[in-house]
Amino acid sequence: xxxxxxxxxxxxxxxxxxxxxxxxxxxxxxxxxxxxxxxxxxxxxxxxxxxxxxxxxxxxxxxxxxxxxxxxxxxxxxxxxxxxxxxxxxxxxxxxxxxxxxxxxxxxxxxxxxxxxxxxxxxxxxxxxxxxxxxxxxxxxxxxxxxxxxxxxxxxxxxxxxxxxxxxxxxxxxxxxxxxxxxxxxxxxxxxxxxxxxxxxxxxxxxxxxxxxxxxxxxxxxxxxxxxxxxxxxxxxxxxxxxxxxxxxxxxxxxxxxxxxxxxxxxxxxxxxxxxxxxxxxxxxxxxxxxxxxxxxxxxxxxxxxxxxxxxxxxxxxxxxxxxxxxxxxxxxxxxxxxxxxxxxxxxxxxxxxxxxxxxxx
Numbered sequence: 001x002x003x004x005x006x007x008x009x010x011x012x013x014x015x016x017x018x019x020x021x022x023x024x025x026x027x028x029x030x031x032x033x034x035x036x037x038x039x040x041x042x043x044x045x046x047x048x049x050x051x052x053x054x055x056x057x058x059x060x061x062x063x064x065x066x067x068x069x070x071x072x073x074x075x076x077x078x079x080x081x082x083x084x085x086x087x088x089x090x091x092x093x094x095x096x097x098x099x100x101x102x103x104x105x106x107x108x109x110x111x112x113x114x115x116x117x118x119x120x121x122x123x124x125x126x127x128x129x130x131x132x133x134x135x136x137x138x139x140x141x142x143x144x145x146x147x148x149x150x151x152x153x154x155x156x157x158x159x160x161x162x163x164x165x166x167x168x169x170x171x172x173x174x175x176x177x178x179x180x181x182x183x184x185x186x187x188x189x190x191x192x193x194x195x196x197x198x199x200x201x202x203x204x205x206x207x208x209x210x211x212x213x214x215x216x217x218x219x220x221x222x223x224x225x226x227x228x229x230x231x232x233x234x235x236x237x238x239x240x241x242x243x244x245x246x247x248x249x250x251x252x253x254x255x256x257x258x259x260x261x262x263x264x265x266x267x268x269x270x271x272x273x274x275x276x277x278x279x280x281x282x283x284x285x286x287x288x289x290x291x292x293x294x295x296x297x298x299x300x301x302x303x304x305x306x307x308x309x310x311x312x313x314x315x316x317x318x319x320x321x322x323x324x325x326x327x328x329x330x331x332x333x334x335x336x337x338x339x340x341x342x343x344x345x346x347x348x349x350x351x352x353x354x355x356x357x358x359x360x361x362x
Contacts, residue, residue, distance in 0.1 A: 205358020213245030
């Protein structure tokens with residue numbers, strides 16, 4: 001029985017150790033390499049198509065289930081998958097064709113086509129097509145890493161002009177339903193799973209800390225107004241009574257798995273009472289101290305580590321107490337050594353730190 005219990009504990013410890021490391025899976029690197037247009041419509045020039053493609057991919061990445069990065073053309077290093085785009089005529093309609101290709105052997109390619117009538121690419125249309133591009137890019141990258149090469153899949157030579165593609169009637173029917181009408185509206189959009197990979201709209205967590213806005217024990221609720229800005233409300237219990245703190249956080253790197261942040265806010269301590277009993281011989285006396293409402297300004301730096309639907313937050317900083325005459329004795333006596341010791345050890349101010357474990361709601 002003892003050996004079984006030890007093995008169980010070891011397994012739990014190993015799982016707890018490896019869970020945070022699973023958040024550092026390799027990201028998929030994409031690069032838009034070549035964009036062309038064979039039509040004269042002002043809304044379908046090569047530069048416009050490139051701009052709309054980048055917009056669509058950036059928006060699609062916000063709801064992607066795995067981490068992916070769109071590289072700039074000047075970015076050093078090699079992408080995992082390259083994406084090229086071309087606009088042509090398809091009868092009375094326009095056709096936007098994307099060509100995806102892996103950059104390492106065995107090379108695999110995929111062609112996606114999107115037919116539409118209006119010579120302008122709306123936001124929704126750009127995002128829908130980009131979601132399909134991301135999904136196929138992830139499939140290509142996963143397939144290229146499989147060994148041996150799956151039966152029926154023939155890798156293309158690196159210097160070959162031929163394309164190993166899967167443009168079929170199934171592809172055409174898949175994207176035909178998403179073609180824009182005369183007003184540029186799309187009629188179909190795929191349902192996507194919840195945000196993951198560092199992306200969040202709302203966080204809810206439990207926190208332990210010292211001098212932090214969430215107190216010794218409390219909770220945090222954070223709403224991500226923009227990828228770089230979060231509005232946080234912390235509340236909990238501290239040595240100076242119940243505490244609530246509105247905080248603003250700046251995330252310089254945006255919504256990524258490992259995201260450092262700068263934090264500034266206020267912590268409002270509602271106050272409490274404390275009592276000290278002093279016994280000398282047969283006589284005993286109780287000294288009561290009233291701890292009054294105290295505001296504290298806080299500055300901190302921290303890090304938010306995404307772990308799938310969960311996240312871990314760390315914070316360290318400094319609290320600046322904005323009120324000094326914030327306590328009094330209940331019986332009007334002069335403060336004694338015990339009062340000073342109690343006040344000095346329970347004041348909110350100075351160094352602060354906390355750790356938060358929570359979940360991304362959506």
